[in-house]
Amino acid sequence: MSNTAQIIVNIPTRSITKPFSYLIPAHLSFADIGWRVLVPFGNRKVEGFIVGLEAESIPGLKSILDVLDDYPWFDNNMLETAKWLSNYYLCSLAEAMRLFIPGQSGIKTQKAYQVPLTLDWEYTKALLRDKPEEYHTILTYIYEHGPVTLTDLAKRFTSIEGMIKFCIQHKLIVTADTVSKRGKANSTMLIKLAVSKEVAAQIEATLPKSKTAQRRLLQALLPTQELTAVQLRSLAITQATVKKLAEQGLIIICSVPVFRNSYAGAQPKAAELTLTTEQLQALEQIIPAINDSIYKSFLIHGVTGSGKTQVYINAVAEARRLDRQAIVLVPEIALTSQIVARFRAAFGDDVVVMHSKLSVGERYDAWRRLHAGQAGIVIGARSALFAPVSQLGLIIIDEEHEFTYKQEETPRYHAREVASARAKLAGATVLLGSATPAIETYYQALQGEHKLLPMNKRVDDIPMPAVTIVDMRQELAQGRRSVISLPLQTMLTEILAKKEQAIILLNRRGYSTFVLCRECGHVLKCNHCDISLVYHAPTSILRCHYCQERHAVPDVCPECGSRYIRYFGAGTQKVEEALEGLFPLARIVRMDQDTTRGKLAHDKILAAFAAGSYDILLGTQMVAKGHDIPNVTAVGIISADTALNLPDFRAAEKTFALLTQAAGRAGRGSKPGRVVMQTYNPEHYAITAGAEHNYQEFYQQELGFRQQLGYPPYANLIKVTVQANDETIVHRQANQLAAELSQSLAMAGTAIIGPFPAAVNKVKDIFRVNILIKTKDLPTITKQISMMSMVNQKNIIIDIDPINVL
DNA sequence: AGCACGCCGACT
């Protein structure tokens, strides 16, 4: 008999790594590995996850207080995935397991106090003699009302802090936190016939005429043998009648969970599409793999508009046919309503959509539907990867190169890596899709880690748009200083005349990107961050895009007192102004973080644009994603090298992906598309290859660069960031750490680079210094690091496979 | 994460 459980307590800290042992009380003897429980921990009650059982009991153990669900939350696959994650990304098992819990924890704890039963009131009176009257009043209140929450006390009395502290110190009150389970299931009544149809019919016939309600209920039950609460209400049958029949043993009253579903409503099945040859060829490879139930990974390298979504849908249909579940990851749910709509059209209520706007309750319901097998497909951002699907058959990652798949807070996992780990453990298929695969992914595909499935043709053989590169240095040489070059202006004039539409991309919001004093060269910077302030025109205010702080525009330069303060660099607002000047009759709509505050703002703007209410859509990278508007025949890229100038090794990759994606928006209908790219680096391979839609060319160039500098895929990176609010301390600590690392990680194929200050040296008054580790043997190095004391230091961030090294 | 224990500065 195992009566002891090993439990990971759900506390968000790296310093608790080992499980704790608790007794399993007799009434909870069913509790097994994977269950979520409530345990006493110190003087608190916390959530815990059972990860092991052992037979012998150690004396003095505390007991599990309760279970949090009526089934084990973690199955073996989820537990093993969490272990893998904690091991690979150097986080605690608790931090990894929390990812699988909606809202990170299944309980809500409220601080509460009560008076101990053994309290000596005479002694207390003496103790409180020279204290304010309030002390006694509050103590009496706590005594009379049992455990009283801190919020309740704060509402009723003023300045309770000192009193609480005093009482705890003298043991007049003790903490007795109140714990409530989160995301309780809503349930509804369901009544079932407890006897056979024949018997019921017989009884119904013999019932006295006066019992009309009971007879009606039995009659109603005869055809289906069960009725829901809603049906009972429509039959006007009361609770009393139901109770009567239940007492006679004719019916059973059950409670069944109901699920909140903000996407409810059956959708019509989409018409079967005729697949292209390339789609069929891809599916010929994918479908057998799903049937095999052995891990296999595919990379669909498909140009924009080649019909990847249809391949996803058919693959998911196959998994569902085999009664296996599918996880579909998209970079950002708000920007991908089209793919969600297509899945819902094809699979109706079998689809569960996860997004950040769902309440914790809705999230719980979605999770429960998946767990109960009531839904088989989950679509969402990277967190959907942790859905409780027990029959995992397929994981799809759309636009796999997107940086949003990397979580930028601990645990700093990459969805692609976790997907492959979870799929390996489940014997599932992974399907990655992109027009511009990440260099690492494509490299792995060529090494045979992913089966490569090329899709080079657009659906209906629509040609790729023709791209013109405009050298902005030449524009300037010809005396043109506008942010809109002559070729771009010409293109826009032409398409406006034809009543076609255009998208303009500029990866910077605001009006101007920096504000400079022409007298002394001083650039206005944020007080809390080491970054220049951005001028926002409509409000005439300077804003920091890192800490969001607003500053008034100074009349004179704070350095030299000069009045020559000028705005430089173009943001979306400035381009909007320029476009309005050039095309006063054109209807222009701007889409960036500043205009998409609301819940469905993206969708609204895109829908209005798609419906033809605007001629030009202008915005940041969000205009380049997830839509398909046939009347868009022109795309203008104001500054193709915005991302290129970042001092990061992925700058070229990011630029190439964005250019390709933006260009792909043009000419999706019957009319051919055109693209104008403005740049100061017209000969850079990210730009030239982007203009030619030539991934291979870009890949070869970029791979050479990566090899030369020993960057991924030729080595793995680990970024160690030291943070502190004192610049000298940060540097001292970083230097010390770098020395320590060079010593303990000294081996061939591993190099320590830095410390060097982060590109934005200070954010919100915190200084950051990075140390970069390059290694060809990641498992050994992570193991070494995991034994160092720095893994427990909270001002040190360890980022395995960082997405940037800034 | 909390919370207690513990060792050094400014106050009745």
Add this chain to the structure above:
DNA sequence: GTCGGCGTGCTC
């Protein structure tokens, strides 16, 4: 001589 600062260590 005490109140209180936050460094260190523990929680089954």
